[in-house]
Amino acid sequence: MRESTIMKIHYGTALAAVALVAVHILMRMTMNFADSLEYETVLANYKFIPYAIMLELILVLLSVHGFNGLRVILLELKQGRLYEKAVSYGCLAAMFGLIAYGSRTIIMTNMGMV
Amino acid sequence: MAQVSSIADEQSSQSITLRIARYNPEKDNERRFMEFNVPYEKWTTVLEAILDVKKHFDHSVAVRYSCRQATCGSCGMIINGKPRLACFTKISELDSNVVTVEPMNNFPIIRDLAVKFERLFDTHHKIKPYLDRDDTELTSDAKEFMQSPEELEQYIQFANCIKCGLCNSACPTMATDSSFVGPQALAQAYRYVADSRDKGKDSRLKIIDDSHGIWRCHFAGSCSQVCPKGVDPAMGIQLLRGYMLGFRS
């Protein structure tokens, strides 16, 4: 993939994540901070499908943005064909790993497998 | 350490300690500093002080210079921690009794204050620093390429680049990324892309669109702060990126 395409994705995921994370935080602030962390409240959030979809979107957007940011920083720190390949594929693998792990929580909780 | 206090007393009421970094990659394991007491006037430049040291005390100090008027771009060095042209920096404006001169960062050292420019010239050459078009104005029946003052204004600032390398020395990405194309070459890419006579925009944008190309600039702006000719590479790079993001056409 061309670097310009990757960076357009980087900017796009940033803007979309800002909007969705703002909603996520505002939802937490509709009630008392301690209450918002209560087991029943959190469970209800996961079971509410639109909210679960939003959490999944945030997970994907932040994973893509975060791990691409990490890739950029690592590419600038050290150079070399092997190193750069390892960084790119390593970040990609970590990104998919995190998305899979987070999706597992969202899907299983949403489907009542708790 | 060499001392020159007698000359300072005779010729000038003011003097500074000039600390010169000495390092010969073929002989030395590490850099050391030599100190010289050098007289100066209000108008004395750092380059003149270095040449004073060469003339009177240590001829072996290696420094590259030529025009002495900020035109050739030869005498870039780190002066009191910042990249500057030695011929364009007056000692009096540094406001310090000690002036430390070191070779530019992010350039391999030849000896003392002289550094290698190969990479800068390579990256400069890579972005095609010439008008790229199929026809030519050099045929007998052709007219010169016309350009309005407004069109000239789009790039003339960037044509002031003297390839001194100060921007590359100040750039935080270049501090760690030896493959980065650098602010000098990127600003020159904009200079030609913005030139109404040029037709090589697409090929130039393709050249700089790689993992160590234009996207490794994070707009820290240090390049523009040290440019002695007002080129403002940071502006050029962002405007160039505007083409790639679709903000400009």
Added chain:
Amino acid sequence: MTQDEHKEGIKGMVNPSRYGIERVAYWLMRLSGLGLLAYFIGHIYETSNILRGRVGWNEFLELTQTTEGHILLAIVIAMCVFHTVNGIRVMLGHGGVGVGKPARPDYPYDPASQNYRHKIGIYSAIILAAIAMMYGLAVMFGE
């Protein structure tokens, strides 16, 4: 010293003392980005404890809902706000917005791209991050 490229290295990259607030914003952006990624990974792990049922969730909450945990979260809030506001400034700059127009430079060659709009953007990001952090602390410790 070796006969290498004489790169300034990480120490030179992060040195904020020579090139003004723009350079400070540059490394704060990196630092906050890395911090937020670390927090995000931790947060995904933290929330996965819901799968352990009420007991597991409450056990983990006891670990995170401490004074240290609240201070850490306040720092995360500050990083998040700074990274967002400064990120929008940088993104606009990357598009060529607010970086000035090319013109014949006049001595003393003040760079147009390093203008007050971007400086205000950086200071705003820092101030908003501080306010958000204090608000977060008030919410978390106010209960």
